[in-house]
Amino acid sequence: MTASISAPVEVRGLTKHFAAGTGLLRNRSRVHAVDDLTFALRAGTITALVGESGSGKSTVARLLARLYDPTSGSVLFEGNDVTSERSREDVLRYRSRVQMIFQDPFGSLNPVKTIRHHLSRPLRIHERVPRSGMDARLCELLVTVGLVPPEKFLEKFPHELSGGQRQRVAIARALAAEPTVLIADEPTSMLDVSIRVGILNLMLELKERERLAFLYVTHDLASARYVADIVLVMYAGQIVEQGPAERVLQRPLHPYTRLLLASVPDPAAGARERIEVRKGLASAAVDPPAGCRFVERCPLRVGICSEVTPELVAARPGHSARCHVTAPSPAIREDNHVESAHPALPR
Amino acid sequence: MTAAMTESQPSMAAQQDTLIRLQNLTVAYGDVVAVDGVDLTIGAGEILGLAGESGCGKTTVANSIMHILRPPARIAGGGILFRGDDLTAQSAEELRRHRWRNVSMVFQSAMNSLNPVMRVGDQFVDMMRAHERISKSGALDRAGELLDLVGIDRRRIRAYPHELSGGMRQRVIIAMALALRPELVLMDEPTTALDVVVQREILQQIRDLQAELGFAVLFITHDLSLLFEFAHRIAIMYAGEIVEEAPAARLRDEARHPYTLGLIRSFPSLTGPRERMTGIPGSPPDLSSPPHGCRFHPRCPHCTADDTALYRLQTTVRPVLRDIAPAHRVACHLVEQRG
Numbered sequence: 001m002t003a004s005i006s007a008p009v010e011v012r013g014l015t016k017h018f019a020a021g022t023g024l025l026r027n028r029s030r031v032h033a034v035d036d037l038t039f040a041l042r043a044g045t046i047t048a049l050v051g052e053s054g055s056g057k058s059t060v061a062r063l064l065a066r067l068y069d070p071t072s073g074s075v076l077f078e079g080n081d082v083t084s085e086r087s088r089e090d091v092l093r094y095r096s097r098v099q100m101i102f103q104d105p106f107g108s109l110n111p112v113k114t115i116r117h118h119l120s121r122p123l124r125i126h127e128r129v130p131r132s133g134m135d136a137r138l139c140e141l142l143v144t145v146g147l148v149p150p151e152k153f154l155e156k157f158p159h160e161l162s163g164g165q166r167q168r169v170a171i172a173r174a175l176a177a178e179p180t181v182l183i184a185d186e187p188t189s190m191l192d193v194s195i196r197v198g199i200l201n202l203m204l205e206l207k208e209r210e211r212l213a214f215l216y217v218t219h220d221l222a223s224a225r226y227v228a229d230i231v232l233v234m235y236a237g238q239i240v241e242q243g244p245a246e247r248v249l250q251r252p253l254h255p256y257t258r259l260l261l262a263s264v265p266d267p268a269a270g271a272r273e274r275i276e277v278r279k280g281l282a283s284a285a286v287d288p289p290a291g292c293r294f295v296e297r298c299p300l301r302v303g304i305c306s307e308v309t310p311e312l313v314a315a316r317p318g319h320s321a322r323c324h325v326t327a328p329s330p331a332i333r334e335d336n337h338v339e340s341a342h343p344a345l346p347r
Numbered sequence: 348m349t350a351a352m353t354e355s356q357p358s359m360a361a362q363q364d365t366l367i368r369l370q371n372l373t374v375a376y377g378d379v380v381a382v383d384g385v386d387l388t389i390g391a392g393e394i395l396g397l398a399g400e401s402g403c404g405k406t407t408v409a410n411s412i413m414h415i416l417r418p419p420a421r422i423a424g425g426g427i428l429f430r431g432d433d434l435t436a437q438s439a440e441e442l443r444r445h446r447w448r449n450v451s452m453v454f455q456s457a458m459n460s461l462n463p464v465m466r467v468g469d470q471f472v473d474m475m476r477a478h479e480r481i482s483k484s485g486a487l488d489r490a491g492e493l494l495d496l497v498g499i500d501r502r503r504i505r506a507y508p509h510e511l512s513g514g515m516r517q518r519v520i521i522a523m524a525l526a527l528r529p530e531l532v533l534m535d536e537p538t539t540a541l542d543v544v545v546q547r548e549i550l551q552q553i554r555d556l557q558a559e560l561g562f563a564v565l566f567i568t569h570d571l572s573l574l575f576e577f578a579h580r581i582a583i584m585y586a587g588e589i590v591e592e593a594p595a596a597r598l599r600d601e602a603r604h605p606y607t608l609g610l611i612r613s614f615p616s617l618t619g620p621r622e623r624m625t626g627i628p629g630s631p632p633d634l635s636s637p638p639h640g641c642r643f644h645p646r647c648p649h650c651t652a653d654d655t656a657l658y659r660l661q662t663t664v665r666p667v668l669r670d671i672a673p674a675h676r677v678a679c680h681l682v683e684q685r686g
Binding site for chain 1: 400401542543544545546547569570571572573575576577609610612613614615616617618621623624625626627630631
């Protein structure tokens, strides 16, 4: 399969539901945290998964890291369905290839262990280098993430490093297992602005040099534009828009993407419109009825939106959206005579 | 109202009427000087943005104005004048009345500062009755009005904090901060924990309320891009000092301090060409032993040994804030020499 070489990870119909409420209050309600996601992570490509808190984007990251089991759907690694693999060896092999970087570089490193300890552990667990080659490999990893001279960092403890340096250590630790896929869940949101760009640049370098496939989970659209090749926009558990980054962010189709873009402070943007204040995100993924999950907040809604669930439809080549108005499926278009692109949207 | 978020000039009256003046304010935590000789004014009805990285002292400035520094932090020098009265000389009781009535504060992650086992309305009542003679029902009426003002259904005064979303709790806190009609509201990263859409809603609301009620705001954040849209004037803080200060539009277009320029270049943009950015190399200094001379010099791209005389200045003499244009001040040897 040639496809599996360029796309080390593919997900098909990936779905994760949680029971709503806890303990005695637990009822039959289901939160559709992730609903029927299909996408591929390609080598040498950064795919950004954007959305607000509660959109399900972190659940996707955890499903891919196999920290959760999906309710249905499958995760394919190099063409093989790994969803049903349960043995320790299989999971270990998968995790050595698909590594994760977390949001909080303060919480993800053990405060009483040195950097040497953090980096040599994955090398030992995944048996990547012989004992004699350990030091050389550790230094190489530190150089890769821009911590030079490496000797200066090996014996340090996490508290002796700045936030940005700690996040670089976390990235070096992920690279130690020689992964082909890196999942980064908001890796810069806890860092100071002047440091963030350095981490984003490191992601770009790793993508180019190591041909890694990246999933970059973020709510920061400007940083997504800076690093990503592909953008997936998530709302209430579903992908509502996907396509090449510049297309999605410069000529968005879905009204939710437009709302997100209109909300970002952008010094270069000049005079801007006020956004409409609407409500309703939190509950949109709980026992969702038929119809569009964004309907309550949508300025473009028409009658069909609360009746029929929109499909992801490719309105432009490689660029699709889940919206009856801006990306109607052929059947809907015939039934309702809606325009193929809504006049309210920039073309 | 479409221009509400971008209009950047306070009225002339606001500029002339100084509400608070920090004079050479110095705050120390033990031996560590966190705020070192800050001069800053806030005019009545003005939104002043204070931006800088974590640890630069911006929150300490706000805590000093509110007079809620906790030991070992203490005001080691300088003064804080509120309408001409020096707060550092006031008694504890005078300061207690100063808080909330003259100046109120919305803290970082304030949404977690509500009491979880008390109804929202009762928390308003508590706060108001601590500061003025008002009946419980009168206070509840006011609380309802205030909730209306920040866009929350007034029936929510019966709600417990956990029944509200993060954005709603933050609005409740803002409503409480406005309850006694203070002249100055200090806001310390009030939207940092919130999603972009909610953040924008709340900023719009603060701006509307500010235009309607006329209070001044000291808005503290690390997000400079947000201030360009929201603030009238912006001060940039680095390692305990103000390094640049200018009206928002001017700072956006004509910033001069290398640190300010570095911050501006640290934000990827949603418009314009996709360019590789550099950020600012290095990290902020340890304030227990700040660099000699200009505190930014170890990270400054213009501090090289090429120009020996300038290099000596940069590494040995502390630059002072100087006017380079009306209302635009910069503390930088390079700017001073080359204009």
